[in-house]
Amino acid sequence: MSIEDLQSAQDQLHSALGKAFLSERVVMRGKDLHYELGRKDWLSVMVYAITGREFSENQIRYMNFMWVATSYPDAGIWPNQATALAGTSRTTPSLSLVAGLALSEARLYGRKPDRRAMDFFYRAAAKLDQGFSLEEVIEKEIEERKVVFGYGRPLVRLDERVAHTLNVITELGLDGGRYFNLALEVHRYLKRTRGLSINIAAISASTMADMDFSTEEYQLFLTLVFVAGMVPCYLDAKGRPEGSFFPVACSNLVYSGVPERSW
Amino acid sequence: MSDNFVLHSSIWREEAAESNPFVASRCFAFGYDVYGEVLPKSSWSEYMLLLFLGEKPSAEAAMLIEKLAIALANPGPREPSVRAAMNGGVGGSVDAASLIAALAVGAGQYGGSHEVALLVEAWNRLGRDLPAWCDYLSHPNRDYREDVWSPIEHPPGFDPHGVECAQPVLQSLEFLAEVSPGRNLIWLFEQRVALEQHTGLPITMSAVAAAAFADLGFSSTQAIMMYLMLRLPGAAVHAMEQEKLGWKKFPAYGQAISIDNDPGELGVPDVSRFEL
Incomplete structure (x- = not known):
């Protein structure tokens, strides 16, 4: 941008995606928030905010299931543990949930693998359209990136969410999409050749790809996906004596560094 | 036990x-x-x-981080991370939230810690090889893969809207290069004009900070953590100041925002029965 552009942008923002005409009305992506969106469920409005598109009832029910199925109220799970530590440290409810949510944008789980799984399906489909075989696409992926995101699982081989999610997808008639079926084909190949299994990241990413979510839209949709599971972790820790959430004794800090020395 | x-x-x-x-x-x-x-x-x-x-530092290294901390401590209230914190202060958010907002905004790629991290990675990869730096700055997303971080939209360490190098940046670069025990800041000082001619843009404080971190032997992750911490004082003091100044002395941008696809005024529902 030129200096003139910056100067112009100092006091005007045109073509915004929304605006609050305070004391009058609110517009989100061309719709009146209270008249046109006000009777919808919250999740429908959330994905409308993200994509500017409206989804079928079954698609919204599926997305709702994804959120429900990831609401693990277990304080051993890393982001939940941060929320519990916030509770035991007696910080505020919002700061506690923010702490957990911020951690969810992780490398080993959460948002990074989610995006990469969806990205793989988009790239794989494009390669298939160019005439490559599925075997070629997968082997090339493993050769170049060492991994196919969404397959295997670092902590537990069998993902308990998979069966439930597959059944919901079938019940809601969302099992006919190109990317979902591609995900299953990749699973069959990796199972046969490497003993790897599809996990929830591949199922979720492929079904959301079937709904034309971009990777960024997908991440925005998932940002709050752990939050319902965090709430009980916060409340549980808050309800116990302060500082009593898995306290660590000095002797349980195992040191492996240099010996004592003088400054 | x-x-x-x-x-x-x-x-x-x-x-x-x-x-x-x-x-x-x-x-x-x-x-x-x-x-x-x-x-x-x-x-x-x-x-x-x-x-x-992990080691007691040399006096020169301690001096460099001390002076870098001064250079970074307050980006000023125009800077996005500080402005984010001020949005906390003006509304009376809990104080920690102002710093959390500053950390989140200040973590970005436009002057934030991720831009610094990209540069520290480049220092570790390219050293002081001018042609290699020019090649990298021309194609900073060459090896990009899908990530929570989008591809960067400008050559890292350069102001995409800049015309000439800002004086505080120049002053910081010159002074830090003088006190640094490493050679990267000196090299950046010597090659600044060549690099700016190559990109057509002036360097920023991110570039200076990254060179300093490279001189200190920091990894990209260490640089992120230190950069974020060192910029928090400005966020803190401006958030607190804005809380005292109050909302009447804070920009009300709402009036400057316009939309294209406006369904128009539909009126307020009739709730006269409640005698509000």
Whole structure:
């Protein structure tokens, strides 16, 4: 941008995606928030905010299931543990949930693998359209990136969410999409050749790809996906004596560094 | 006492008080007695470098981080991370939230810590090879893969809207290059004009900070953490100042925002029965 552009942008923002005409009305992506969106469920409005598109009832029910199925109220799970530590440290409810949510944008789980799984399906489909075989696409992926995101699982081989999610997808008639079926084909190949299994990241990413979510839209949709599971972790820790959430004794800090020395 | 759950560290060791296994009587950082010896003998800068790098730093390294901390401490209230914190202050958000907002915004790629991290990675990869730097700055997303971070939209370390190098950046670069025990800041000082001619853009404080971190031997992750911390003072003081100034002395941008696809006024529903 030129200096003139910056100067112009100092006091005007045109073509915004929304605006609050305070004391009058609110517009989100061309719709009146209270008249046109006000009777919808919250999740429908959330994905409308993200994509500017409206989804079928079954698609919204599926997305709702994804959120429900990831609401693990277990304080051993890393982001939940941060929320519990916030509770035991007696910080505020919002700061506690923010702490957990911020951690969810992780490398080993959460948002990074989610995006990469969806990205793989988009790239794989494009390669298939160019005439490559599925075997070629997968082997090339493993050769170049060492991994196919969404397959295997670092902590537990069998993902308990998979069966439930597959059944919901079938019940809601969302099992006919190109990317979902591609995900299953990749699973069959990796199972046969490497003993790897599809996990929830591949199922979720492929079904959301079937709904034309971009990777960024997908991440925005998932940002709050752990939050319902965090709430009980916060409340549980808050309800116990302060500082009593898995306290660590000095002797349980195992040191492996240099010996004592003088400054 | 449970042995089931332990934390591992090569940084920190504690000796428990005889009366309470959950209270430390002595704490050691990389072997140094923190409260018995580091506290009375060390400067804050020395202690920070000890924690980050594991060794008592040279006087020159401690001086560099001390001066870098001054250069970075307050980006000023126009800078996005500080403005984010001020949005906390003006509304009376809990104080920590203002700093959390500053950290989140200041973590970005437009002047934030991720831009610094990209540069520190480049320093570690390219060293002081001018053609290699020019090639990288022309194609900073060449090896990009899908990530929570989008591709960067400008050559890292350069102001995409800049015309000439800002004087505070120049002053910081020149002074830090003088005190640095490394050679990267000096190289950046010497090659600044060539790099700016190549990109057509002036360097920013991110570039100076990254060169300083490279001179200190920081990894990209260490640089992110330190950069974020060092910029928090400005966010803190401007958030607190804005809270005192109040909302009447804070920009009300709502009036400057316009939309294209406006369904128009539909009126307020009739709730006269409630006699509001």
